[in-house]
Structure formats: C-alpha cells, structure tokens
Amino acid sequence: MHIIVPIKQVPETSNVKMDPVTGTMIRAGVGTVVNPLDLFAIETAVRLKEAHGGRITTLTMGPRGADKALREAMAMGCDDGVLISDRAFAGSDSWATSYTLSQAIRKLGDFDLIVAGERATDGDTGQVGPGIAAWLDLPLATYVAAITRVEPARGLTVERLVEEGYQVVDLPFPALITVVKEVAAPRLPTLRGKKRAKAAEIPLFTAADLDLEPSYLGLKGSPTKVVKVATPKVTRGGTLVRALDEDAVADAVDQLLAFLDARDLLPTGGRA
Amino acid sequence: MSFVWTLAEQHEGRLKAVSYELLGRGRALADKLDTKLASLLIGDGVSDEQLQTLVHHGADEVYAIQDPRLASFTCETYSNVLVHLIKTYRPSVILAAATSTGRTLMPHVAVRSHAGLTADCTELDIEPGTGHLLQTRPAIGGNIMATIKTPDHRPQMATVRPKSSRPLPADPTRAGRVIEVPLDLVLVDERVQARGYRGDAVDFVNLEEADVVIAGGRGMKKAEHFALLQGLAKALGGAVGATRDAVDRGWIGYPHQVGLSGKTISPRLYVGAGISGAIQHLAGIKTSETIVSINSDPDASLHQVADFGIVGDLFQVLNELQRRLDERRRGGEEDRA
C-alpha cells in the first residue's frame, strides 16, 4: 500500500499567551510544529502500514525550513518526505494550496490512500483535504473517527463522526480521508526514527518541477483575499462573584439566576 | 439577476435548524444586493409542508432536489448536483452551514467551480459600492478575526458557524415558490456508499446545535460526577461538553470534547465547571453568546473570558443551582395547575 500524508507546519500555539493589554498573541519565542491534528493522520498511516505493509510518503508545502516538519513525521514512521517550496506558492489560500498539493501528488505516481488532518490550527479552514479530493477526483470521507475494514487494493470502511452519530461509509481505493483525534493516539518518535529522519534526503519540488497553471498559484491565484485582521477583545468584562461559604454560594447562585433570567436564558414557565 | 443561495440541510427527512439560521443571514444579504434569496435542499423525504417553512423564514424560492439516492450525504453526488446547479443558474453568493456536511461539500464544490470559499464565518456583510461579500471569521484558534473578500470569482462561497445567528421569526403569510428539481441520474456517483449509522446513534449528542452547553473539566474529579452536568443540562435544555483532559481520562466520550482538537461551538449559553480555560479549550467556545465559569481558582483563565464567574467549589455551586432550578420548575408547574 502506498499512503500519502500531507502535513502542515504551524506556529506552536500550546504555550501561547495572550497579551492582556493589547489583546494580541505573544509570538516571541514561538516555534513551529507539525499541525497537532496532523499527528492523527500520521499515526493512522503508520498503523495501516504496520497492518498491511507498504510505504508512506509525507509532503508539505511551505517555506524551505518546513523539512523540519517532514523529519518529525518521518521519525514517527513515514518512509519518505517531499518538500514543496517556491516563492510562487506564497500566500496561497485553500483553493490554491489544494491545487499545488494535488499536482505534487500526481507527480508522486500511484497511491492507495491520502490521509489528511481535519484542520490546521492556524488557517483553520479544514478545506485543503476535500479540495485535494476534488482536484484528483478521489472518493472522500471526512471526519473519520475509525477505520473498521481494509481490503488492500479494493477499499475500506470508515466511521465518520458527524452531528447525528457515527456514519458508516465504504470507499474504494484510491481514496482520501481526513481524520479526527479519536482515530488513533499518536506515538512518540523513536530514537532510531529520529536518527533516520535526520539523515534522510528530502527531495524539493519547486514550481519548475511541477506541471502547474501559473495563474492558479500563490496569492495571485487565490480567489479569497484577507482584507482585514482584527483582534477580538479577550475579556468580556464580566461579573466575578466569590462564593467561599454556604451562604455565599446561595447568594452567588441567586445572582447567577437573575443574570441568566435577564438574558432570557432560563427555561420558561417557572419563577425564580 | 444573480441570486443569493443558502443550502438547507436535512437528516432523515427533517430539516435542520441551521437551515433557518442561514436564511436569516441570506435575507439580509439579498436585501442589500436587491436580489432574491433561494434555499436549496439536496436530500430525500422532506415534506412540502416543511419546504414551505423555508419560505416562511425568508426564502423567495426553494429548490428541492429529492431522491432516495440523496438521502444520506455523500460528497461526490451532492457536489455534482451543486456544481451543475451553479453552472446553470450562476448565483452570486452561496452560504452553507459549517457542519460536517457543509465543511466537506463546499470546499469540494469551490475547487470545481473555481470559486473562493471562506470557512466558518461568524459575520457577513456587503461592501458598499462594490457589492462584494465581506466574510468575517475567527482564525488561529479564535485569537484573530479575519475579514475576507472574493473580488474576482463567482459565486462567493462561505460556510457559516451554526448558532452564530438566530433565524428570522416565521411569517406564514410570506409568498414564495417551492420548485421540485428532478435528479439527473448522470450526476449520481456510486463510488462511496453510506451504510447508515453505527448502533449507538440513539441519544447522540449534537453539541454544535445545542442552545445550552454545560461543560466539565478536570475539576469534576471523576466520571460519576458528570451526572451533575447531565442534570443541569436537562434542566436548562442543553447538552454536556467536556475538556480534553476530561475526555482523555475516560470520564466522557470524544464526541463531547470542545476545543482545538474537538468541536467548535457557539451556544447561547456555555457553562464551564472545573475548567481552567486553556487557550485550546477557549478556541472552541469563544463565540458563545454567554459564558459562565465556575472555578475555585479566582485567576482561572475561563473566569477572565466569562460574562459571569463564580469563584467557589463547583460541587456546592452546581448542587445549589440544580436545587433552585428544580424549585423553579415545580413552581412553574403549580402556577399552571
């Protein structure tokens, strides 16, 4: 089985603090990581490979330094990494990103499955996975929480976590799935994996290496344009009530009920 | 004249509430653009009576494409249908819900229609002068609000966060047409087969569509204590949510997880008990209309973003709150008796 895992390098936000005065994100000293939700995609691919054999190619479109993310994925068990990087790709929206990634995937040749993350934690659109499926006309299942059947060369059965429950879906290979946290708990990289990843040769695809329509690339090729960025206020200036003994608890709950009532948030038909 | 379209959603023949929220949004845009608003339903088994309610909530026209082959969402066929309709009618704006369906279908269609798509919007407006759609959305875990425009491509497509606006009140006297559009069988793609739902779909939590979410974190201390939250959720007409820490401890299932690696919600009321308010949790709740925090630590981050916070022991507070709500309910029953 050949499995492809597209991953994105994102700013490390788990330690991010908001500046209470300016309301902006304190970015100083913030490094980059593999999009945390892509770890579930990597783990899914590694488990499929362990069960059915084959190889995993991980790829990312990003700055030259994004090979770091690929090496992290390789340390977890991906066999190969491909870096897609060119100034021409800068500023791509999800439409242009999914186009460029699709053309890179075409160049990689035959594959059985693409496993993408549900969303990247920065751009946060969740649109790149379905976008790649559209470009490559691949059967698609999003929000996959479990893979319950795999028949190599034939297809797979997955459970999608949707609003009403877990929807069971059959897909033929080659297909594209996007996965959620429940699918598999990511493993830690092994020392051996890290060593191998560090030494690995990572091919670079630039715009010249791919068969691309120039008007589909980067900022210019992106239909959406970000025209304004604002920082929402962090605090709502709410009321804080202390309830450290029994009387104070009763009093605090009184105030809370009055507050909810004033906002019309209590079920009707009763009296406080 | 290019219309504004909204996509209605159905499950097992019943329209979902988000269909009406989108019509409220769409109505405002269509009025500003001086054009018509159409609601599109792709599905099966939705009665004519229900389709009329889309008119009552703001649609000028309703296109219903219904067929047993469309009963369950599969992206390929739905995408074929929508791409075909876009080619035929050339709408200027399409809004869908940022649900599992909308967030799958819309990017697929946007690629094929060479259209821009803005994800998970919480505000929409029309730019004076140009008539472009201004789409505002939270990004980077809700830490920024980005306003996005699609100047050169049509349709302008957006998914809209469920619960981020309220539907217009129903007006049964509103005039509008319901048009049944037959499914052209060449559009059916049978590669992906939906096989129904796993057995535990009964009583499944639909957190994204709940008006009230009562969430618990590590401060709940054990699984059994989540019954407290269930009780309150019942009394307030809501569902139970949780932090990653609570889910990872096995106190409650993953479908209840709210935040960066769980669900993003926008209920009218969110109550967090024993939740510190980590940035990854806040990412999932920031656009809630009202936030209430119950935490013994006065410096907990959740208190800082709350509209109402109680510094105290959550067990005492929740029990007292439950008692008072039960009292109110009984009072109400006596009033009616």
Ligand SMILES: Cc1cc2nc3c(=O)[nH]c(=O)nc-3n(C[C@H](O)[C@H](O)[C@H](O)COP(=O)(O)OP(=O)(O)OC[C@H]3O[C@@H](n4cnc5c(N)ncnc54)[C@H](O)[C@@H]3O)c2cc1C
């Ligand atoms: C504030 C802000 C708002 C934005 N809003 C929009 C918007 O509404 N619409 C829009 O079209 N664009 C938007 N963008 C641009 C968008 O962030 C970029 O297109 C980005 O390249 C991909 O989108 P994402 O981060 O949303 O990824 P997602 O679509 O959330 O990522 C899903 C999955 O796709 C794969 N993937 C994503 N990016 C890459 C990559 N570079 N290389 C390999 N695999 C990848 C990963 O598996 C990932 O888990 C916005 C950008 C910013 C900064």
Ligand SMILES: Cc1cc2nc3c(=O)[nH]c(=O)nc-3n(C[C@H](O)[C@H](O)[C@H](O)COP(=O)(O)OP(=O)(O)OC[C@H]3O[C@@H](n4cnc5c(N)ncnc54)[C@H](O)[C@@H]3O)c2cc1C
């Ligand atoms: C990549 C990534 C993704 C993540 N995704 C998510 C996500 O989707 N959702 C999520 O929630 N988290 C997520 N997290 C985890 C997040 O960083 C926090 O660790 C988590 O939200 C903390 O959960 P908590 O508030 O339940 O626990 P804690 O932070 O331990 O807070 C417990 C709180 O309970 C209070 N408390 C204890 N006892 C009582 C009592 N008797 N009465 C009142 N208060 C009491 C304490 O004062 C404390 O504030 C993610 C982290 C990372 C790195």
